Amino acid sequence: MHRVSPRTLPPGLEALTGLALDLRWTWNHAVDGLWQRVDAELWNATHNPWVVLQNVPQARLEQLRSDEAFLASLATATDERAAYLRTAGLCASRWPVDVPSGVAFFSMEFGLSEALPLYAGGLGVLAGDYLKTASDLGVPMTGIGLLYQEGYVRQTIDASGNQRETFPYNDPVSLPIQPALGTDGSWLEVTVPLPGRVLRLRVWQAQVGRAALYLLDSNHVLNGAVDRGITAKLYGGSVETRLLQEVVLGVGGWSLLALLGKDDAVAHLNEGHAALAALERARRYMHARGVPFDEAWWATRAGNVFTTHTPVASGFDAFSPSLVDKYAQRLLADCRLSLQDLLALGRADPADDDEPFNMTYLALRGCAQASAVSRLHGEVSRRLFARLYPRWPLAEVPVRHVTNGVHVPSWDSAQADALWTAACGKGRWRGDLRCLEAAVAATDDAALWNLAARQRAELVRYARERAELQAGLRGESTGQAAGAQGGLDPNVLTLGMARRFTGYKRMNLLLQDPPRLIRLLTNPSRPLQLIVAGKAHPEDVEGKRQVQAWVTFTRRPEVLGRAVFLEDYDLALAQRLVQGVDLWLNTPRRPWEACGTSGMKTLANGGLNVSTLDGWWAEAYDAACGWAIPAAGDDAQDAATLYRLLEDEVVPCFYERNAHGLPPRWVQRMRASMSRLAPRFSSNRMLLGYLEDFYLPAARALRRRSEHESLAAWARDISSHWHEVRLDDVDVVLDGDAWRFRAHVYLGGMRREWVRAELYADERHGMPRQCVPMQIGSPIGGSIGGYEFVTTLPAIRPADDYTVRVRPWHDDAFLPAELPWIAWQR
Numbered sequence: 001m002h003r004v005s006p007r008t009l010p011p012g013l014e015a016l017t018g019l020a021l022d023l024r025w026t027w028n029h030a031v032d033g034l035w036q037r038v039d040a041e042l043w044n045a046t047h048n049p050w051v052v053l054q055n056v057p058q059a060r061l062e063q064l065r066s067d068e069a070f071l072a073s074l075a076t077a078t079d080e081r082a083a084y085l086r087t088a089g090l091c092a093s094r095w096p097v098d099v100p101s102g103v104a105f106f107s108m109e110f111g112l113s114e115a116l117p118l119y120a121g122g123l124g125v126l127a128g129d130y131l132k133t134a135s136d137l138g139v140p141m142t143g144i145g146l147l148y149q150e151g152y153v154r155q156t157i158d159a160s161g162n163q164r165e166t167f168p169y170n171d172p173v174s175l176p177i178q179p180a181l182g183t184d185g186s187w188l189e190v191t192v193p194l195p196g197r198v199l200r201l202r203v204w205q206a207q208v209g210r211a212a213l214y215l216l217d218s219n220h221v222l223n224g225a226v227d228r229g230i231t232a233k234l235y236g237g238s239v240e241t242r243l244l245q246e247v248v249l250g251v252g253g254w255s256l257l258a259l260l261g262k263d264d265a266v267a268h269l270n271e272g273h274a275a276l277a278a279l280e281r282a283r284r285y286m287h288a289r290g291v292p293f294d295e296a297w298w299a300t301r302a303g304n305v306f307t308t309h310t311p312v313a314s315g316f317d318a319f320s321p322s323l324v325d326k327y328a329q330r331l332l333a334d335c336r337l338s339l340q341d342l343l344a345l346g347r348a349d350p351a352d353d354d355e356p357f358n359m360t361y362l363a364l365r366g367c368a369q370a371s372a373v374s375r376l377h378g379e380v381s382r383r384l385f386a387r388l389y390p391r392w393p394l395a396e397v398p399v400r401h402v403t404n405g406v407h408v409p410s411w412d413s414a415q416a417d418a419l420w421t422a423a424c425g426k427g428r429w430r431g432d433l434r435c436l437e438a439a440v441a442a443t444d445d446a447a448l449w450n451l452a453a454r455q456r457a458e459l460v461r462y463a464r465e466r467a468e469l470q471a472g473l474r475g476e477s478t479g480q481a482a483g484a485q486g487g488l489d490p491n492v493l494t495l496g497m498a499r500r501f502t503g504y505k506r507m508n509l510l511l512q513d514p515p516r517l518i519r520l521l522t523n524p525s526r527p528l529q530l531i532v533a534g535k536a537h538p539e540d541v542e543g544k545r546q547v548q549a550w551v552t553f554t555r556r557p558e559v560l561g562r563a564v565f566l567e568d569y570d571l572a573l574a575q576r577l578v579q580g581v582d583l584w585l586n587t588p589r590r591p592w593e594a595c596g597t598s599g600m601k602t603l604a605n606g607g608l609n610v611s612t613l614d615g616w617w618a619e620a621y622d623a624a625c626g627w628a629i630p631a632a633g634d635d636a637q638d639a640a641t642l643y644r645l646l647e648d649e650v651v652p653c654f655y656e657r658n659a660h661g662l663p664p665r666w667v668q669r670m671r672a673s674m675s676r677l678a679p680r681f682s683s684n685r686m687l688l689g690y691l692e693d694f695y696l697p698a699a700r701a702l703r704r705r706s707e708h709e710s711l712a713a714w715a716r717d718i719s720s721h722w723h724e725v726r727l728d729d730v731d732v733v734l735d736g737d738a739w740r741f742r743a744h745v746y747l748g749g750m751r752r753e754w755v756r757a758e759l760y761a762d763e764r765h766g767m768p769r770q771c772v773p774m775q776i777g778s779p780i781g782g783s784i785g786g787y788e789f790v791t792t793l794p795a796i797r798p799a800d801d802y803t804v805r806v807r808p809w810h811d812d813a814f815l816p817a818e819l820p821w822i823a824w825q826r
């Protein structure tokens with residue numbers, strides 16, 4: 001990338017630009033001191049090197065030029081960065097050298113830093129963590145997103161406890177990004193045809209260590225006024241604007257990859273928002289190879305991976321057929337598709353003319369592999385998508401899961417970092433995680449408790465300061481401000497809860513019985529203190545009501561100093577909270593939390609979790625590590641369980657002290673949670689999961705299909721003959737202690753090597769699900785395409801448990817995702 005300084009830097013200091021533009025500073029705190037020295041006031045206020053560099057007085061820069069010590073640390077930082085970029089990374093050797101384009105990661109949001117506020121919540125924060133992890137592990141990755149003029153909503157609370165929103169303007173000049181330049185030095189631009197005009201997109205680039213993030217921006221002087229506003233606001237505007245944003249992400253994003261020469265990348269589409277990338281990829285392949293659309297669709301689909309992040313059907317984006325018609329004209333003509341053909345790709349029932357065009361369905365059809373974001377979410381997703389794979393058992397609906405994880409170096413405190421370094425050495429989150437469990441398991445009680453105490457004290461100091469500032473901004477009486485200032489106690493059990501205020505997250509669960517909560521908070525010998533934060537969507541009336549309920553509660557005189565609401569939840573505040581709390585609370589309504597990641601951020605810092613058995617906690621929970629609220633589904637019951645857990649288990653566990661003044665059972669849980677859960681729910685493990693189970697198979701299949709056969713002809717033949725498949729005369733005999741199955745299968749005009757016959761048994765009588773391939777026997781005399789299929793298996797369960805089925809088969813196809821035919825014995 002061509003680096004443009006925000007200003008002319010004095011000779012000798014030029015290297016500052018490269019450091020400030022590499023967002024690795026968001027997790028590599030070794031350079032914090034350097035920026036502090038440039039300008040302590042600017043640094044402390046913003047923690048944003050790019051802003052420091054833009055605003056530091058020229059006189060200060062002139063001083064630094066001759067500050068030997070400073071120049072030495074600048075040289076060290078520059079060398080360290082160069083070494084980081086040079087080191088291959090754990091995964092570099094796993095990535096096939098013949099796919100240099102790596103992975104293109106598409107997302108509507110990226111939450112890398114407060115300095116680049118292009119996110120609204122968990123999806124964006126995850127995408128940010130993902131790019132950082134790819135950089136650390138050396139997986140070649142390119143992020144594709146949008147640059148919004150208005151990013152994350154900012155929250156203030158007025159005197160009556162109402163949420164007030166502001167949408168600060170994202171001035172590209174002060175964001176740590178640069179225009180992406182072509183090889184000839186001109187600003188990269190991508191065009192997308194729209195009805196009657198061409199949409200021009202400017203391309204920006206952010207550097208995330210080794211990974212690059214490209215951001216598309218419709219605010220181009222040659223666009224009409226309305227088009228300039230397409231990327232004005234994250235999730236803003238009308239349904240039509242939303243569709244156009246998805247056109248920008250999918251069509252514009254894929255066009256950019258093509259421009260960069262990366263169109264053989266594995267595409268990872270996050271949420272249905274990016275689904276149009278699959279269509280654009282196929283369209284371009286079709287023209288490049290001069291093949292029909294169908295060929296191109298089959299050839300390129302192998303290289304696409306889809307992750308669904310939503311557990312409810314109402315969360316999927318869907319557009320009316322007329323809106324699709326309006327924008328699809330050129331695509332249809334270009335690909336020689338009918339509107340009907342296109343709509344069928346986004347419908348559960350292609351024959352239903354009233355069904356809208358669902359982007360999640362399009363993504364499932366346009367990607368050979370799909371994943372959900374936790375084990376439970378995998379089950380939920382298979383149910384949600386079962387209609388797309390008729391007659392397939394639920395367990396075989398082709399959606400697997402990779403549970404999300406968090407980028408630990410972005411979330412651990414300086415103290416936790418020191419403790420992990422002492423136990424496992426530097427660079428541990430960049431490498432193999434196996435050694436971590438044993439190392440932390442050997443850390444002694446005093447070190448762990450000391451860590452908790454220091455982190456809590458730091459959070460209490462920070463929260464007081466912030467509460468005081470909030471009170472001051474509201475112009476509250478000095479008495480109230482003093483109350484907030486004197487509040488919170490560094491020795492009290494500290495519970496944190498912070499996330500988006502939205503219905504299913506049930507942020508109000510703990511407020512179901514205020515007197516009971518007040519008793520917990522004001523217990524004279526074993527009190528609890530509470531820090532709450534979170535924003536409601538500007539249009540979410542119920543969410544805003546809950547914000548107000550919490551603000552009102554924290555202002556009650558009897559809880560002053562025991563409960564605070566911190567305004568303007570964002571990445572920076574999230575970091576402070578997860579580093580300082582003893583306990584993190586999450587109370588989603590099962591199964592609405594696809595995964596949830598905020599609780600994972602506390603793990604490496606020694607924070608414990610208490611949560612509904614939903615999302616990640618449903619698979620992580622273990623009594624040795626934390627506490628669970630078994631989901632009754634009923635708010636009153638779940639609240640009662642939560643109060644009881646806090647009163648009878650959590651609070652006593654924290655305040656029970658041994659002769660050394662330590663709470664032995666609490667510390668034991670910290671150790672178990674840190675050693676066992678922190679590595680498992682790190683993004684390091686998540687990225688390795690995607691790499692091994694999704695990206696590498698995708699890269700291999702993509703190459704095979706582009707070099708050999710796209711499988712389109714195979715699929716066409718099977719589809720035209722499938723109705724001829726018939727199964728009858730299954731007989732079974734007991735031969736010693738084995739069942740011998742024999743089935744007569746009629747394939748009509750289909751070739752026998754195109755199908756596989758299987759014996760299938762559901763989970764039953766305490767026996768697991770089972771699927772046994774059958775061997776093809778002799779042709780059935782006098783029949784057309786009739787064959788005997790046979791198999792023998794141990795008679796350990798009733799023969800009645802088994803059913804014969806026939807399905808298409810090809811070693812190079814992802815099935816049933818790509819061809820969902822199946823026929824069963826009647």
Ligand SMILES: *Cc1c(COP(=O)(O)O)cnc(C)c1O
Pocket residue numbers: 120121122123125499500569570571574575595596597598599
């Ligand atoms: C981690 C994070 C989230 C997501 O948290 P959940 O528990 O998944 O809701 C949202 N916003 C911010 C600022 C975060 O840091």
